[in-house]
Amino acid sequence: MADSIKALSPVMDTYKRFPINFVEGKGCYLWDENGTEFLDFTSGIATCNLGHVPENVKNAVQLQLTKLWHTSNLFHIENQEELAKKLISHSCLDQAFFCNSGAEANEAAIKLVRAHSTKNGKRPLIAAFKQSFHGRTMATVSATGQEKIRAGFEPLLDGFIHFPYNDFGALEMMKDASPSAVMLELIQGEGGVIPAKQDWIDELVKVCSEEDILIIVDEVQTGMGRTGKLFAYEHYGFEPDILTLAKGLGSGFPIGAMLAKGNVGSAFQPGSHGSTFGGNPLASAAGLATLTELTSSSVLENAIKAGEKIGALLENLKAKFPFIKSIRGKGLLIGIEIDGEAVNLIDYILQEKLLVVSAGPNVIRLLPPLNISKEEIDIFEVKFTRALERYLEA
Template sequence: MNTQEIMDMDQKFVMQTYGRQKLALSHGKGAEVWDVEGNSYLDCFAGVAVNNLGHAHPKVTLAICHQAQRMIHCSNIYYTQEQAELAQLLTQISPHDKVFLANSGAEANEGAIKLARKYTGKGEIIATDNSFHGRTLATVTATGQEKYKTPFQPLPDGFKHVPYGEISALAQAITENTAAIILEPIQGEGGVIMPPEGYLKDVENLCRQKDVLLILDEVQTGFGRTGEMFASQHEGIQPDITTVAKAMGGGYPIAALMANTRIAEAFNPGDHGSTFGGNPLGCAAAKAAIEVLLDENLVSKSKEMGNYLQKKLEELKSKYSFIQEIRGCGLLIGIELTIDCADVVKKACEKGVLVNCTAGKVIRLAPPLIINMTQVDKVVNVLDEVFAEMS
């Protein structure tokens, strides 16, 4: 089928919940993807920070094929070696020692909220304005953006919001009924918003003082995206619960909430569960994906390439007055414009580079961590051409 035929069929049969580009992708390899017409693109968005290893990484593909031949799924009422091994690996790379496996970022956050409430026996969750934590009813309520939740009222009780980056607002919001604070270490969907230096450490200290749990939502920032395995490591903080998803399975949908035994033990059999969570296929994919991340030193490459890309983008900033700010960390970068960025996305796509627009005026770049210098140069050259056409 060609692009138009696919679009027509989609519009007829798929609920129209996505504002899509007029592009039908068929396959990818490394940092490149192809559309059904045979055109290639440099993927600078990596499926919303999912394809950290690029597309079709041979080790992940092999692990999936091998596992699919043995067993795709079995119930969580049985043990599997794949689940136990993945959980062990997650504890080795994170500051936690117990894991619950889920299927999506929203589900991991739901689980984290349930765990915090069960452990503390308290109900209130404090989140931040402009945050994004998912689309289920509890996570959309935690999300600090009205547009995502207004049509879906009534929303669950027990959530309140404070400005991101303001420690005094957080301190004032805590009450004796507060179970946890949920935060993104960098607000991704909200426009790649970096908190002020020291904020996360201050939040950690505040949580300790007030006996409140800190849930760090690393769904977007985890697995090397920001130049550390987890963004919490930039300030050396120790969250009580970390949630991860996106890049975890090398493209395969799998997620986790991770905690320390003291807190994790609040969950007893029957308290939480998922039919598909931690299925052998997902676990095999995630174990392979994390091993590739470690074997190929992709976390330090993310830092190195991220610094290079940010430096090149700063050069563009000095050329175009409508570039307000370049910010980010590792390979999660935002280019804030004073103009609407939808046209930039469209024009960059026509020139063979896929980028994303978030929060209306921010170009979000989140390429695979395997991106090389030549490819980074191509991204910057294409953006340069697009910006030149727009000025």
């Protein structure tokens, strides 16, 4: 009987993992336990925006390791406050709350909206969009507009209503629903790398302004330079009331942030919300060094140029391979829609020692480091082209 029972892994089976164990990384490259080199176009799913083990971040964390690791948020944390000041100075927001992940940042945003709504006598209803992804906690799953993410976790939390994305009719329906806030990604990452249309955003902002609806922009994936600007909202010419960040903020160290306008952030008072580890000295050191590098170097300019170069070569490949249906995205958040299952093509890509991820059933997502070089893009082209040729022949 015992022999027939499948041995359980000590780690819960919540991920469909690639059969690779990486032990070292630097820049755009990872090496497995056998010393095999892989070109990484995932960046830890848009997290290692400066590449693996960036020198300035490594030095800042190593220095902090010798001084202080943790005190809790019962005390002032100097580099946390410096990180908050720097985020505020480079954005349109006024205050920051620090946590450990994107889901926690979105959770904080949801709680802040509810606190603000209660304070102002409004119904705490949040409008979100179909195919969105906002996290894996119960509140953020409830906010997410994908049934595959929500399935099995019913009953979901009340207080969310979902509308079609990039749909003008949906804005009229949203207006009629009278939510206290709208929550959206400006590029739906997990939902298929789908950018918001400028005219649709213009109308959404207009409706929110007229109806006194707060705007929460989830920049967990698009933030910290991924689209070629520090924040994706800068491409669209408006100011959100609440902004959420994580992933690229810490270059791989767990840190998230929720930023808010002062009139909204004031709804939080001591005891309203908290995090034991959020913004601790180590995470804040990583965040501050990462943000400094992004704002004081040519990394963002490189992301724009590299995105254009990769986009151009992908369009050329699209003309050669009929199963490539469309190329979309912004900066170095790029989606390749194919006629077929993305996982099947990823198998061929992995054989070329190139790492990519999917974004839905039929989209390949490219997320290279923002400081990727022209030479590394050339290497990507060779590897990716070979994978496409083998996929076509199969």
